[in-house]
Amino acid sequence: MQKSENQAKYYKLMEYLKEEILMGRIKPGEQIPSENMLADKLSLSRHTVRKAISMLVNEGYLYTEHGRGTYCLDRSRKRNDSKNIGVITTYISEYIFPKVIQGIDSVLSANGYSIMLKNTNNNTEKEALCLEDVLEKNIEGMIIEPTKSALFSNNLKYYEALDNHRIPYIFIHGFYQQLEGKSQVLLDDAAGMHAAVKYLAELGHKKIVGIFKADDIQGLNRHKGYAKALSEAGLPYDPDHVIWFHTEDRDVKPYNVIRQMIEEKSGIDAIACYNDEIAFKVFEMLRFMGVNVPEDISITGFDDSYFSANCPVKLTSVRHPKEQLGESAAELLLQMLKDDDYLKNPVQKVIVPELVVKDSCIQR
Amino acid sequence: MQKSENQAKYYKLMEYLKEEILMGRIKPGEQIPSENMLADKLSLSRHTVRKAISMLVNEGYLYTEHGRGTYCLDRSRKRNDSKNIGVITTYISEYIFPKVIQGIDSVLSANGYSIMLKNTNNNTEKEALCLEDVLEKNIEGMIIEPTKSALFSNNLKYYEALDNHRIPYIFIHGFYQQLEGKSQVLLDDAAGMHAAVKYLAELGHKKIVGIFKADDIQGLNRHKGYAKALSEAGLPYDPDHVIWFHTEDRDVKPYNVIRQMIEEKSGIDAIACYNDEIAFKVFEMLRFMGVNVPEDISITGFDDSYFSANCPVKLTSVRHPKEQLGESAAELLLQMLKDDDYLKNPVQKVIVPELVVKDSCIQR
């Protein structure tokens, strides 16, 4: 090692202090002697001491607190002020995600952060690519909407890497079962569907069909709320009245099964749909088959999106607090960024959605 | 942005110099005034000047040569393989923009690039903040949807700065009049509106109202197409049949004027709307007033969005190639990134939209 190449006093002091830190004689968090103390002890001017210290502050070895002192920084947590936040969602342009992204952006940009946007198309391999990509970038934190969140994640190693790099992240709109204790902002899907089905039951419906997505956690939770509301209302839970669909068959299965039920005259009087898009398409199919909504069959949607507003019969739906979801995630992430112990203090928030009654259900 | 929050002299000098560099008034490689010169000129001590300069050296904006002087560092010469592209749009969640962003992302992510997303809320000051922000980041190129593009831009200096730093950028969906020769991807708004109005004229309509947005270039061009189609059809151009609205009064003005026209029984028989959202709301208001579409009045929209599909009477509209617009912009930008002389070879593309005939217009 060709030490002391530079013979300047400030430089030698800087090297000395750096050595002390690297050797562990000055421990992370420990306070070093004050500038005046060092200047006196070493017969240097305070100016010279300050120069040495400021270099080490710049390099991330020390940090100063005005009025309190100068401390040794934990080198494992490298200072990162890129002001970039990674945002990974399943889709960009579809459905509720633009609004969620909007909410995230409004909070982050107000705090001087920029968004690095990625989408996975709800494909786990693409999620891996996104995470790999983002790990190489200079980002301070991440907001992640899980991909196919009902399933186990194959990408756990990337989340471990994020932890190892001390990059905080927060799940939004879902989470992986293996990562249950992590920070997350969720919609209370069960409560939302519970409110819808309870409302249908109170209107006197007896045979309430439920349509749910099988491969995300929202679908499972909405199903839970459906089952709970039925049981509370004293109605039987009939597996034949529950339609499960997957991402791959989402465009055909729900409608085929409903059509079959109608043709078989199974006597169903209400359909609680996984979301507004399904509800809207179910509505169109029913109208095509000559079934009137809400006179013959009541329908509820979920999300209170434009599908609900623009449907000829405005759909009773559960309001999805899209922007609030994004805003909350961003706010909580900012909070985590300030917390040195964010890994031990996961932040979790559940937003309870409310039922919005419109025109697609009537009393039986 | 909380600029000059720090009122320290060295800090303000640092910010000033950084601004000069980012704006290109101090060019890469150029020598800045000596420390003594700056100290004299600004009535500061040399110490203070040194502090400002040393910060910029640390941040990579300047470099010093002992005995010679201090110079601006050519940041563009540094190989930039950040694989980041800045995307600035007016809105994130509204209207066509999610699809445009989707199109951009699909091409960029397929080529290994990541998107840094910013939105301006159609506000020029926020656009300035976005550009300022992005200039400090490590990005290779930008895709920009202009803000209030019919007006002159106050932010020209930022675009000059992008040129000075040799960061390619391409305008999408509009451009600033002062930057006419730059790369751009546009929709042929005039041709689209021309097709709609020509269609209305061919159906026998005589009094065709036009609703246009006054503060973006799309509005002006759609108006041009409207005027051209009228003149080709031998119909008079009546200024009283043209409604101009601005961002600020977009929620009231078009509908108030239309209502007045109906109440005054002015005999209008068709309305060519600036976009589907306007058309949808006009439709709702007409229905509320007891006017039937298309029996009493024909309506055309623009963009062929979900407003058009979900309207009780499906709206004849002009198909907006949203994703294609984004894809083209991304492809052309990638092309520019490979071209060392991209400034001399601007790429320009115009996409001609087509009319989609649905149910909101009938023969007179």
Place this chain on the structure above:
DNA sequence: ATCGCGAACTTGTGCGTACATGTTAATTTT
């Protein structure tokens, strides 16, 4: 016991000086 105040500390800003050291270009010497 609690509050308010100030003394005594800390780092932060800003001015001054002096001299060291490296670069450049004009000047002088060879």
Place this chain on the structure above:
DNA sequence: AAAATTAACATGTACGCACAAGTTCGCGAT
């Protein structure tokens, strides 16, 4: 004409002082 010297000017190091601003803690009043 080429080489050496030197003046002028650039940044680099190092010292000094004064005051601003934030934190901590103990003392005295309540």
